[in-house]
Amino acid sequence: MIHGCESPQIDPLARRAPHVSYRLTEPAAVLQEAGILAAFGFGAGAAQHDDPRWLRVALESLDTPTPLELWQIDADVHCGRNGALRWSAGGGWLFAAIELDERAHGGPRATAKLAYEELHRFAAAHSAHHVLRVWNYLGMINHGEGDEERYKQFCDGRAAGMGSFFADGFPAASAIGHHADGHQLQVYLLACDQPGRRVENPRQVSAWRYPRQYGRTPPSFARAMSLPAHDALAISGTAAVVGHASAHRDDLDAQLEETLTNLEALLASADIAAGFDTHSPLKAYVRHPTDAARVRALLRQRLPGVPVLLLHGDICRSELLVEIDGWRYA
Numbered sequence: 329m330i331h332g333c334e335s336p337q338i339d340p341l342a343r344r345a346p347h348v349s350y351r352l353t354e355p356a357a358v359l360q361e362a363g364i365l366a367a368f369g370f371g372a373g374a375a376q377h378d379d380p381r382w383l384r385v386a387l388e389s390l391d392t393p394t395p396l397e398l399w400q401i402d403a404d405v406h407c408g409r410n411g412a413l414r415w416s417a418g419g420g421w422l423f424a425a426i427e428l429d430e431r432a433h434g435g436p437r438a439t440a441k442l443a444y445e446e447l448h449r450f451a452a453a454h455s456a457h458h459v460l461r462v463w464n465y466l467g468m469i470n471h472g473e474g475d476e477e478r479y480k481q482f483c484d485g486r487a488a489g490m491g492s493f494f495a496d497g498f499p500a501a502s503a504i505g506h507h508a509d510g511h512q513l514q515v516y517l518l519a520c521d522q523p524g525r526r527v528e529n530p531r532q533v534s535a536w537r538y539p540r541q542y543g544r545t546p547p548s549f550a551r552a553m554s555l556p557a558h559d560a561l562a563i564s565g566t567a568a569v570v571g572h573a574s575a576h577r578d579d580l581d582a583q584l585e586e587t588l589t590n591l592e593a594l595l596a597s598a599d600i601a602a603g604f605d606t607h608s609p610l611k612a613y614v615r616h617p618t619d620a621a622r623v624r625a626l627l628r629q630r631l632p633g634v635p636v637l638l639l640h641g642d643i644c645r646s647e648l649l650v651e652i653d654g655w656r657y658a
């Protein structure tokens with residue numbers, strides 16, 4: 329069989345991907361619906377709600393009004409708390425989240441290590457132990473010089489906390505800087521009782537092979553993860569990185585265009601038809617809020633009809649101005 333020119337078959341026996349969408353609603357209403365695995369609000373204005381499936385992401389939205397992000401599955405969901413961890417599960421899927429204050433756990437490196445130890449221990453004990461996708465939000469991400477930059481300390485701690493749990497390969501991920509309480513680390517994940525398939529981008533050096541100049545510990549993530557049924561691709565944070573270098577310093581438009589080229593390369597590498605569509609939600613993380621209007625206009629032009637949530641977030645390399653992640657459904 330020749331690979332690379334046809335779409336991968338959706339496996340009818342495998343777990344169907346959670347449906348991820350944005351919707352203008354309130355957590356109290358939406359968490360009563362069937363099959364809600366997780367719901368996310370964005371920024372300080374997001375509602376408070378005491379449900380383990382509800383997470384207030386520390387990133388401010390640059391869109392008003394701001395929708396919630398919903399993960400919905402075709403199964404009953406149960407949920408709970410386990411120490412600092414909160415989780416939900418159903419239909420073979422697992423959501424788990426942890427929020428830690430670095431001041432209580434010895435700084436950014438030790439806190440990232442602890443977060444990953446807690447999360448992988450919890451996942452390992454669960455039937456849904458294949459961690460497919462992780463989101464990491466930390467404060468002051470570009471503070472500090474050289475190897476002491478906080479993002480690099482996070483990378484050290486993440487790798488230490490992962491231990492050998494990801495020996496077969498890393499999950500897809502995003503790591504973004506927030507502007508809320510600078511010492512707050514938020515990490516959440518999606519796992520399944522069936523494995524996914526990791527996808528790399530041929531235009532980019534795999535992150536775990538980045539050369540020494542980017543830090544002691546290369547970033548532990550895959551560029552994307554095809555979910556078990558191959559009905560959705562979870563796309564990691566994607567920016568204007570070509571090879572291992574950042575491209576187009578100080579040029580927002582060119583960085584965005586390079587990012588879109590990288591996203592298309594990723595789809596091709598996953599054997600998915602080109603382009604994004606109206607039911608494949610993306611997020612654009614924008615370093616400077618003053619760039620939001622420009623990013624919104626360019627994305628409306630280049631990705632018409634695609635749901636994109638604009639968030640104020642710092643990218644892990646200080647020269648990068650914008651990053652995109654999200655989902656592509658088959």
Ligand code: 3EB
Binds near residue numbers: 464501503535564567
């Ligand atoms: C890059 O391509 C941009 O450390 O988990 C993107 C996605 C980036 C995930 C992570 C970092 C991470 O290297 C940065």
